[in-house]
Amino acid sequence: MSKMNWRGCLFGAAVVCMLAGLAFAGDDASPAQGDPGDKVARLETLLNAQQRKIEALEEQLTAASAQDQDAARVEAIKQQVREVLSEDEFRESLMPSMMQVGYDKGFFIKSTDGNFMMKIGGLMQFRWTHYQAQKRNHYLQPRLHRNDRTGFDFQRLRINFKGHAFDPNLTYLIDLRSEAANSYDTILTWAYIDYKFRDELHFRVGKFKSASTRANTTAHSQLQFMSRPMVDAVFGLGFNLGARFWGQLFDKRMDWYLDVTNSFSNEENFGSGRTITNDPAELDNNPALAFRFVWHALGDDPGNDFKAQSDIEIHDSPALDFGLHYAFNEDEYDARTTRIPFPLPRQTAGVGAFGLTNTNGLQIHQFGVDTAFKYMGFSATAEYIMRSVDPRRAGRQPFANWWLMTRQGDTTVQHGAYLQVGYILPIPGLEKKLEAVARVGSISALANDQDAAWEYAGGVNYYIDGQNVKLQADVTMVDEAPISSSYKSLANVNDDALIFRVQLQLAF
Numbered sequence: 001m002s003k004m005n006w007r008g009c010l011f012g013a014a015v016v017c018m019l020a021g022l023a024f025a026g027d028d029a030s031p032a033q034g035d036p037g038d039k040v041a042r043l044e045t046l047l048n049a050q051q052r053k054i055e056a057l058e059e060q061l062t063a064a065s066a067q068d069q070d071a072a073r074v075e076a077i078k079q080q081v082r083e084v085l086s087e088d089e090f091r092e093s094l095m096p097s098m099m100q101v102g103y104d105k106g107f108f109i110k111s112t113d114g115n116f117m118m119k120i121g122g123l124m125q126f127r128w129t130h131y132q133a134q135k136r137n138h139y140l141q142p143r144l145h146r147n148d149r150t151g152f153d154f155q156r157l158r159i160n161f162k163g164h165a166f167d168p169n170l171t172y173l174i175d176l177r178s179e180a181a182n183s184y185d186t187i188l189t190w191a192y193i194d195y196k197f198r199d200e201l202h203f204r205v206g207k208f209k210s211a212s213t214r215a216n217t218t219a220h221s222q223l224q225f226m227s228r229p230m231v232d233a234v235f236g237l238g239f240n241l242g243a244r245f246w247g248q249l250f251d252k253r254m255d256w257y258l259d260v261t262n263s264f265s266n267e268e269n270f271g272s273g274r275t276i277t278n279d280p281a282e283l284d285n286n287p288a289l290a291f292r293f294v295w296h297a298l299g300d301d302p303g304n305d306f307k308a309q310s311d312i313e314i315h316d317s318p319a320l321d322f323g324l325h326y327a328f329n330e331d332e333y334d335a336r337t338t339r340i341p342f343p344l345p346r347q348t349a350g351v352g353a354f355g356l357t358n359t360n361g362l363q364i365h366q367f368g369v370d371t372a373f374k375y376m377g378f379s380a381t382a383e384y385i386m387r388s389v390d391p392r393r394a395g396r397q398p399f400a401n402w403w404l405m406t407r408q409g410d411t412t413v414q415h416g417a418y419l420q421v422g423y424i425l426p427i428p429g430l431e432k433k434l435e436a437v438a439r440v441g442s443i444s445a446l447a448n449d450q451d452a453a454w455e456y457a458g459g460v461n462y463y464i465d466g467q468n469v470k471l472q473a474d475v476t477m478v479d480e481a482p483i484s485s486s487y488k489s490l491a492n493v494n495d496d497a498l499i500f501r502v503q504l505q506l507a508f
Helices: 003-028 036-085 088-094 230-235 401-406
Strands: 099-103 107-111 117-133 149-165 167-178 186-198 201-209 239-249 254-261 288-298 319-330 339-343 354-358 362-375 378-391 412-424 434-447 449-465 469-479 497-507
Touching: 186 239, 230 378, 230 412, 230 434, 230 449, 339 401, 339 412, 339 434, 354 401, 378 401
Parallel strands: none
Antiparallel strands: 099 107, 107 117, 117 149, 117 497, 149 167, 167 186, 186 201, 201 239, 239 254, 254 288, 288 319, 319 362, 339 354, 362 378, 378 412, 412 434, 434 449, 449 469, 469 497
16 A cells, blocks of 8 residues: 555544544534534644644654665665675676685684685693613613603694695695704604595595504594503504595495505604615615504594594593504615514523614514594593514525524514503593593514513693693603604613603694
8 A cells, every 4th residue: 555545544534533523522512512612622632633643654654664665775785796796707806805814723714715725733742751760771781870861842843734725625734843852853744635536535645644553643632641652652654655545434434544655664753765866775666555444333423533532522422443454565675664673682692672673674564453432531542463574685685684683584473552541530620621541551572582561651631621731741661662762752772761741732
C-alpha cells in the first residue's frame, strides 16, 4: 500500500469518528443541554487529536520506508562488490594482494590469496649440567682420573622458516642452529621442499630426519627427558640428504615413509655428504635406504596423539601406536658415516669395554619395532632395535676398520632396547603441570665377546605453558657408555657417569 493510500485511510477514519461523535451528541443531547458553541469546541478538540495521531503515523511510515530503501540500496552495492571481486582480473586491479601478519604457533606472514605463507619459529634450551665421572670407568688406565664437569650451555638454539609457496600443497622448511654441540657455529640442521599430491602420497627432497627409530623422529621440543635415550645415540640415523616418498593411509590411521639418501649418520651435525669433490671417497655410489611404517591403532586424533611424548592433554580415551622400521646401507667409504660400537677384547691391555668405529667397508641391516601408549595422563614408549654388521672388506684392501679392530669377518648382531614412562601428577592446583618420568635402556654389542651398556634415568617436568615453556630436571646413571654424544650428554666412550641436568625451554 502506498504512502498516499495510508494517508487517505487515516483521514477517512478520523472523519468517520468525528461524524459518529456528532451523531451521538445529536441523539443524546436535549435542547436544554449546553450551548451549541460548546459542541463545536469539543469537535475541534477531537479533530485536533485525530490530526496529531495521523501526523505521528505518517512520520513512522516515512522512517520505515527510508530504512527499507537504505537496506535495499546497501544490499545492491554488496552484490555489485561480490560480482567484481569474483573476477581475478578485477580483484587484482582494484585491490592488489596484500600481506597479513600475526601469530599462530609461530609468527607468520601470508598473502591474502593464500598462495604464499611463511612462519618463523624458534627453540631455546638453556641447560645446566653436572657430569660426574665414576672412578670405575673402564676407559681410564690405572692411576688416571677424569675431572667432573659442571657448567651452563645453550644446548639447543634454533630458528626455522616454514610455510608454502605458489600452492598450499608445496611446502618448505629451513632450520638453522647455533648451539653448544657445534661450538656455537651456525649450520644447517635440515631443509626440504615437500609436495602433496594427496594425503596418501607426498614427495620430499632435501635434508631431513631419516625414518628410523621413534625417538629419532620425535621433535626435540616434545621430549620427556632433555635428550633422547642412549639407545637412540647408537641406532638413531639422524639427519641425511636425499629424497623421501611418504603418505597417510586409511583416514590417516597409517603413515608410511621411504627414504633414499646419500648415507646414514647418527651425529646430529653431520649427514650432508657432497657429490662433487676432489676426493672420490667423499661419497660412495651406494644410496642408503630407510623405511618406516606407523599404525595409529587407537586414538581420537591419529598422527597428532603422539607428536609429544607426554600426555599433558590427559587423553580420556586410550591412544596406541605401533611402528616398525628397516634401514640398509652398504658403506664403501662415505665421508659421513654411522658410528658403531664394538667390544674391545678383554685381553687388550686389560681394558675391555667398548671401542668405537665407523661403517666404512660394512653392510648394515637394521630392524626396529616400537610402541607408544597414552591414557589419563599416563604415557609409555618402548623400542627394540637389532642391527646386523657384515664386513664386506674383511681381509682385503682397503680393510674395514671394524675388521682391523675385531678380526671378526662373519656377521655380528647388535641389540638395543629401552622403556620410558611418564605420569602427569593429579595434584590440585597443578593440573596438567607436573610430570614424573623414568627410563631404562640397554645396548648389547656382540663381537668376539658379549658386552652391554645400561642407562637408568628419572626426572620431573613442570609445564609452565605446555610444551612451549617448560622447566625440566633429571638425573641419569650410565654404566659403560657405548658411544660419545654431546647431544645425549655422553662425554666419552666407556664412561661410567652420573649426570645431573636442569633445563628451561622456550619454543615458539
